[in-house]
Amino acid sequence: MKNYILDTNVLLHDPQAIFKFSDNTVILPLTVIEEIDRFKKDQSETGRNARQISRMIDGFRAQAKLVEGVSLENGGILKVAIYKQDFLQKLPPELRNDQGDNRILAVAQDLQNNLPQGTVFFVTKDINLRIKADTIGLCAEDYQSDKVPIEDLYTGASEIMVSQAQVDQFYEQGALSIEGDFFANQGLTLIDETNSSHTAIGRYDSINKQIVNLIKVPKEGVWGIYPRNREQQFALDLLLNDDIQLVSLVGKAGTGKTLLAIAAGLVKTADENSYTRLLVSRPVYPMGRDLGFLPGDIEDKLAPWMQPIFDNVELLLSSYDEGGNRKRGYRELIDMGLMEIEPLTYIRGRSIPKQYMIVDEAQNLTPHEIKTIITRAGEGTKIVLTGDPYQIDNPYVDSASNGLSFSVERLKGQEITGHMTLSKGERSLLAELAANLL
Structure with a gap:
């Protein structure tokens, strides 16, 4: 013993x-x-x-x-x-x-x-x-019970070699029955074994054991946003699918995690009315020295912490519809009750039904805090977790023990969950260079 x-x-x-x-x-x-x-x-x-x-x-x-x-x-x-x-x-x-x-x-x-x-x-x-x-x-x-080595983290996507006929069949029928060891809602790339440039992408349906088409992005985009790479296509499919109740997006800075999540949330709440409200939240952890007490009311105090979310929302709201009219303003969405931005401080004890909830910077949460958040979800609520396990400001967790990595590994393969790791930076050439070299 x-x-x-x-x-x-x-x-x-x-x-x-x-x-x-x-x-x-x-x-x-x-x-x-x-x-x-x-x-x-x-x-x-x-x-x-x-x-x-x-x-x-x-x-x-x-x-x-x-x-x-x-x-x-x-x-x-x-x-x-x-x-x-x-x-x-x-x-x-x-x-x-x-x-x-x-x-x-x-x-x-x-x-x-x-x-x-x-x-x-x-x-x-x-x-x-x-x-x-x-x-x-x-x-x-070290206490290893809840650690998930970052290099072994489930990516949510895979490539499989198939025959030319199978790729063609997938394009014709929009589905392909296939045997294999795949996770539910995993993004799969079909590659023609005779011609590597002949490919197709889809999502694995574990119930019917087949690969199905991704949700098609409309020609006007998702609130003006279009997927720029294969990983973002997989991510948008998960974000726009109401049957998938929990989505986790992991990636370095500039890969589009938060932007995609907010854009999909706005479509589902403001356009399709699939959810009553878009709730965007993030843990309050400073990078570097804290600023101390901030003056003003609750909105003034939260403004510095929520600014990254404001930036993404403003980018989406700066787009125009087909008639040349500017889309709804950020304040208008809040006044209409379609959007709410708040910290996670007081979430314990709440019940959140029929909402599209985005938890940004989830890598700063502990596994227990992640569990607390997810168990707040009421009937009809979808939760999206986004973050980068390499950018952690919480001194009590690391890349292997944070709640985001923990939830990805524990919940992979469930029929109502999906995950995607985004690796290609799309913010700017400079941001991509800094993320890779600094």
């Missing part, structure tokens, strides 16, 4: 972490309990997680003494380890300051000295603490 000592940040990141170590022993230093107590009054996601883990541990306390061990439902054991003053003296001189991290390291080191060799593992999401733990001889690990 292995012994896993958990740092505070692991529990604040995932309150269910104590159940993720199979039938092994999970040990919480008492210092961790103290640190969790300091977070419990926060109104953030971290505070909610702190309150949840405190309630769980209190429930276990009623079953047995925590210092002796409590049996978990997954077959493991939960224990609380007590810190003693002389533990610090066994650490190197640089780590003998009476601080929380040093106390946790001291408890871990004492447990390693008193348990069978090779059975003690210290788990923390703090990179520097892992380095310190390794320096004093501890086996330190």
Whole structure:
């Protein structure tokens, strides 16, 4: 049996972490309990997680003494380890300051000295603490339960070699029955095995086990926007399909993720009335130094955070219809109740029915926050997640543990979900150059 000592940040990141170590022993230093107590009054996601883990541990306390061990439902054991003053003296001189991290390291080191060799593992999401733990001889690990290696992330598209007759059949009938290991709503490119320039693109229908045509973009475009590459064609097909209730778009800056999502949302709400409102939101995380408190009412305070969304909407609203008339203004859409732009801060507890909801910069959310957002979806709501896992401003997640990557991998292959990775930048030559080389 292995012994896993958990740092505070692991529990604040995932309150269910104590159940993720199979039938092994999970040990919480008492210092961790103290640190969790300091977070419990926060109104953030971290505070909610702190309150949840405190309630769980209190429930276990009623079953047995925590210092002796409590049996978990997954077959493991939960224990609380007590810190003693002389533990610090066994650490190197640089780590003998009476601080929380040093106390946790001291408890871990004492447990390693008193348990069978090779059975003690210290788990923390703090990179520097892992380095310190390794320096004093501890086996330190990152919390890997919700990590999705970015290089293995599902792309949402694939190419398959077929006969010339099959490509021709697809063009004639608009569908092609095919056997293969494909994901639901995966974008597929059919390539003629005798002529690589003879191709066709479609989406895999997992119910009928066939490749079907993409939704055709009207000649006037999607609010004046036309797909510029194959990936954008796949993405628009997912965005315009009402049967697909969750769409995730991943890509570097300038690939058109947000613009495509907003354009499709405007078509579905303002033109087709398939949804009652377009709700665009994003997490509030600054890049670099925060500006501090901002003056004005709620709209004034949110303006700097929501400016990227405003920019995309203004670009779409600057287009003209066939009669030469400018399309509806941004403020008019809001006044009519067709569009709302807001932060994600107060989404918990809400129910959002019959809306086209776009969550921009979703890579800054934790897996738990993504779950909270998706579970707000009421009947008839479509959710679109967009983001770039390489541009993360949230200090508590990375490219492998963020909510966007997590949801892509967990939900791939579901009949009502779709995903597309956009790799070709279309914003400008300069933006594409910077995204690739800087």
